[in-house]
Amino acid sequence: MATATHGAEELAKAEAGMPQLDFATFPNQIFWLLVTLVVIYFVLSKIALPRISTVLAERSGTIMNDISAAEELKLKAKEAEEAYNAALAEAKAQAQQIANETRATIQADLDAATAKADAEISAKAAESAKAIAEIRDGAMDSVKDVAKETAKELVAAMGASADARTITAAITARMKG
Amino acid sequence: MATEAHGSESSLVFHPMDQFKVTPLFGEGPVHWYTITNVTLWMAITVLAVILLLVVGSRGRAIVPSKGQSIAELAYGFVYKMIEDVTGKDAVKYFPYVMTLFIFIVFSNMLGLLPLSFTTTSHIAVTGVLAVLVFLFVTILGFVKNGSKFLALFWVSSAPMAVRPLLAVIELISYFVRPVSHSIRLAGNMMAGHAVIKVFAGFAAIAAISPVSIVAITAMYGLEVLVAFIQAYVFTILTCVYLKDALHPVH
Numbered sequence: 001m002a003t004a005t006h007g008a009e010e011l012a013k014a015e016a017g018m019p020q021l022d023f024a025t026f027p028n029q030i031f032w033l034l035v036t037l038v039v040i041y042f043v044l045s046k047i048a049l050p051r052i053s054t055v056l057a058e059r060s061g062t063i064m065n066d067i068s069a070a071e072e073l074k075l076k077a078k079e080a081e082e083a084y085n086a087a088l089a090e091a092k093a094q095a096q097q098i099a100n101e102t103r104a105t106i107q108a109d110l111d112a113a114t115a116k117a118d119a120e121i122s123a124k125a126a127e128s129a130k131a132i133a134e135i136r137d138g139a140m141d142s143v144k145d146v147a148k149e150t151a152k153e154l155v156a157a158m159g160a161s162a163d164a165r166t167i168t169a170a171i172t173a174r175m176k177g
Numbered sequence: 178m179a180t181e182a183h184g185s186e187s188s189l190v191f192h193p194m195d196q197f198k199v200t201p202l203f204g205e206g207p208v209h210w211y212t213i214t215n216v217t218l219w220m221a222i223t224v225l226a227v228i229l230l231l232v233v234g235s236r237g238r239a240i241v242p243s244k245g246q247s248i249a250e251l252a253y254g255f256v257y258k259m260i261e262d263v264t265g266k267d268a269v270k271y272f273p274y275v276m277t278l279f280i281f282i283v284f285s286n287m288l289g290l291l292p293l294s295f296t297t298t299s300h301i302a303v304t305g306v307l308a309v310l311v312f313l314f315v316t317i318l319g320f321v322k323n324g325s326k327f328l329a330l331f332w333v334s335s336a337p338m339a340v341r342p343l344l345a346v347i348e349l350i351s352y353f354v355r356p357v358s359h360s361i362r363l364a365g366n367m368m369a370g371h372a373v374i375k376v377f378a379g380f381a382a383i384a385a386i387s388p389v390s391i392v393a394i395t396a397m398y399g400l401e402v403l404v405a406f407i408q409a410y411v412f413t414i415l416t417c418v419y420l421k422d423a424l425h426p427v428h
Contacts, residue, residue, distance in 0.1 A: 017194070018197070019198045019300075020301050020368065021301075024208060025199035025208045025216075025302070027209070028211075028214055029216050029297070029306075030210075030302055030303075031210045032220050033302075036224055037281060037310075039224050040224060040277050041274070043227065044273055044277055047231075048232050048235060049231075049253065049272070049273055051232075051235050051238060052249055052253045055235065055238050055239070055240075055246070056250060056253070056254075058238075
């Protein structure tokens with residue numbers, strides 16, 4: 001009875017004590033720990049760590065490349081801006097020149113046209129003057145003819161006859177007078 | 178008889194240490210070294226979690242990382258920077274070993290915080306093996322790299338000649354105490370936190386105290402999440418410090 005109680009007490013004590021100090025479980029824990037560590041070590045050193053280190057290296061490489069590319073592009077943009085400004089100035093100058101040239105050409109054309117028009121106008125004026133003179137002359141002749149005819153008719157109506165020569169001479173003399 | 182005794186006690190029965198028991202997963206019986214126990218189960222889950230984060234998480238190999246890949250890269254960068262800063266650039270080749278330690282401890286600690294889980298790192302057998310592995314690795318590496326010059330670690334050349342032998346004894350003792358403190362720090366922290374949470378949980382059986390108990394458990398849990406990470410960090414950074422002593426044993 002005494003031994004049984006003693007045994008029970010010891011059992012209770014063991015249960016209340018620290019399982020950490022139960023040396024019977026040590027080989028089990030150590031064995032599985034070593035297995036675990038070896039597995040983790042191989043997983044890490046063969047797969048995970050090389051992969052992550054590659055990714056990190058790639059990333060820093062990409063970032064470096066991007067930064068240098070950005071620098072390059074910035075430089076290019078600056079160059080392009082300068083080229084643009086130069087082209088703009090040149091174009092402005094050219095436009096100015098073209099405008100001046102055009103203005104000069106137009107002025108010359110205008111002058112020529114004006115001169116030509118003036119010449120034409122004076123020619124036309126002379127022609128017109130001549131035509132007017134002709135018309136006036138024609139009118140004089142017509143007046144002479146009409147007077148001759150009228151005189152002839154008048155003479156005939158008054159019952160006398162006169163030859164054409166006499167009448168013409170009379171009319172010419174009258175008209176001159 | 179013992180169980181009867183427990184059953185007849187009041188409702189306030191604490192078994193804060195029961196969570197640390199190593200039991201066979203299938204059936205009853207003695208725990209042999211090869212028996213599949215809850216230790217096996219939770220270590221396997223740790224391995225799966227590590228694979229999930231570091232292998233599955235990084236499978237995209239994206240320049241712009243996904244969430245999982247970001248965390249994997251963060252863990253990588255954290256330990257890499259630690260070993261680079263503490264130990265030096267020449268120690269980077271030991272990075273996989275340090276990373277294995279860190280990732281195992283941090284995952285075991287965090288998984289141990291899940292309700293009903295088993296915390297492998299709360300056992301001195303586990304942390305002791307980890308610490309002894311580090312101790313042996315560092316000591317052997319120190320002698321291989323530096324030969325007898327490694328003993329300069331114990332010979333404080335900056336101290337007066339008279340006290341050097343005394344200091345050498347102290348240094349030697351502190352060197353051999355390293356694995357003990359290294360392992361007990363981690364196991365003790367994990368065990369204490371889990372036990373305290375369990376004790377608070379025991380108090381929840383009393384209706385009047387249960388709200389306080391729940392608040393206390395919540396607060397302790399938050400603290401334990403912090404401790405779980407910090408202890409993994411401390412273990413790793415101490416490993417880096419010991420590694421530095423092995424590579425550059427100048428005192």
